[in-house]
Amino acid sequence: MLNTVTSAHDLAALIEWYGAMGADCALDDLPQDRFEESQRQARERASARTARAAASDNRANASPSQPVGSTLTSKSSSNQSRPSLNAPQHGQQEGQAPAFLNPGSASVVEDARQMAAQAQTLADLRQALATFEGCSLKLSAKSLVFGDGNPDGEVMFIGEAPGRDEDLQGIPFVGRAGQLLDKMMTAIKLDRSNSYITNILPWRPPGNRKPSIDEQAMLQPFIHRHIELVNPKLLVFLGGTAAQQLLDSKEGIMRLRGRWRTYTVSGREIPAMSTLHPAFLLRTPAQKRAAWQDLLEVAAKLDSLR
Ligand code: URA
Numbered sequence: 001m002l003n004t005v006t007s008a009h010d011l012a013a014l015i016e017w018y019g020a021m022g023a024d025c026a027l028d029d030l031p032q033d034r035f036e037e038s039q040r041q042a043r044e045r046a047s048a049r050t051a052r053a054a055a056s057d058n059r060a061n062a063s064p065s066q067p068v069g070s071t072l073t074s075k076s077s078s079n080q081s082r083p084s085l086n087a088p089q090h091g092q093q094e095g096q097a098p099a100f101l102n103p104g105s106a107s108v109v110e111d112a113r114q115m116a117a118q119a120q121t122l123a124d125l126r127q128a129l130a131t132f133e134g135c136s137l138k139l140s141a142k143s144l145v146f147g148d149g150n151p152d153g154e155v156m157f158i159g160e161a162p163g164r165d166e167d168l169q170g171i172p173f174v175g176r177a178g179q180l181l182d183k184m185m186t187a188i189k190l191d192r193s194n195s196y197i198t199n200i201l202p203w204r205p206p207g208n209r210k211p212s213i214d215e216q217a218m219l220q221p222f223i224h225r226h227i228e229l230v231n232p233k234l235l236v237f238l239g240g241t242a243a244q245q246l247l248d249s250k251e252g253i254m255r256l257r258g259r260w261r262t263y264t265v266s267g268r269e270i271p272a273m274s275t276l277h278p279a280f281l282l283r284t285p286a287q288k289r290a291a292w293q294d295l296l297e298v299a300a301k302l303d304s305l306r
Helices: 008-021 034-061 105-118 122-131 164-169 176-187 213-230 240-247 278-283 285-305
Strands: 155-159 195-199 234-238 260-265 268-275
Touching: 105 122, 105 213, 122 213, 155 176, 155 213, 155 240, 164 176, 176 278, 176 285, 195 213, 213 240, 213 260, 234 240, 234 285, 240 260, 240 268, 268 285, 278 285
Parallel strands: 155 195, 155 234, 234 268
Antiparallel strands: 260 268
16 A cells, blocks of 8 residues: 655656645635524524425325425334434534434335336436435435446445535536546546546535435445446545445544455456545545555555456
């Protein structure tokens, strides 16, 4: 593993990487107005609260024969007494996902598995997601953010979930984190014409909260089939949520990153590298060096597979 810069070639590549990331990368890519940032987050939390209250009013007013939008709760025998998965649970901080598996989730996961397995093409899979009623995130999201780039690409990058910009445009990684991801890819001669980008979740969680265990579990069959259909040479998991979900691990990203693991689809073991999420790198630029080491690993592995 390349832990340090050991050759002139690595040094040249490192300088190129810093160039691609912007000369101020030791500080940050853009000046940040922290006051505006916290005000924006407060506004987002307030509007997520309003949306949750409206959704819960709608559910309370829905007649029993009316679809509730989420089979997650409609399939649960205890659904009348269960709070919405998007509403804060007892002891849960707002913005944090509830960490329990709803008893109704198992049948939703089974539905997801069947729908995903039937998809023979990416277009089928997108359509299957569009018709999947198991996940209430669909209700608050504006777009289904499926994937971007070249489905015949050698590398498939997988992040967590769309953010605000992605939800508005319907394309993964187009906001600030996405712009950094593009720079990271360029530094190892990858881009959206030779790689494919998606997320473990196709819908934006309200207020950009972390997806719950239930949401990740019910959408897992779709991302699994997505990987199977793209069938890339290499996988890159961006951030802890994607890495933990796809590697079925509880280890933190700082332990998972930089190590090759495999992800198995149709009996084929695809080499998978976990690295730091570009949004994290924007907040913690000192960690860009670690991400660079991971990317060098990806570039080297790709060379060895060509
Ligand atoms: N963060 C992600 O994980 N995915 C996106 O598409 C955008 C931001």
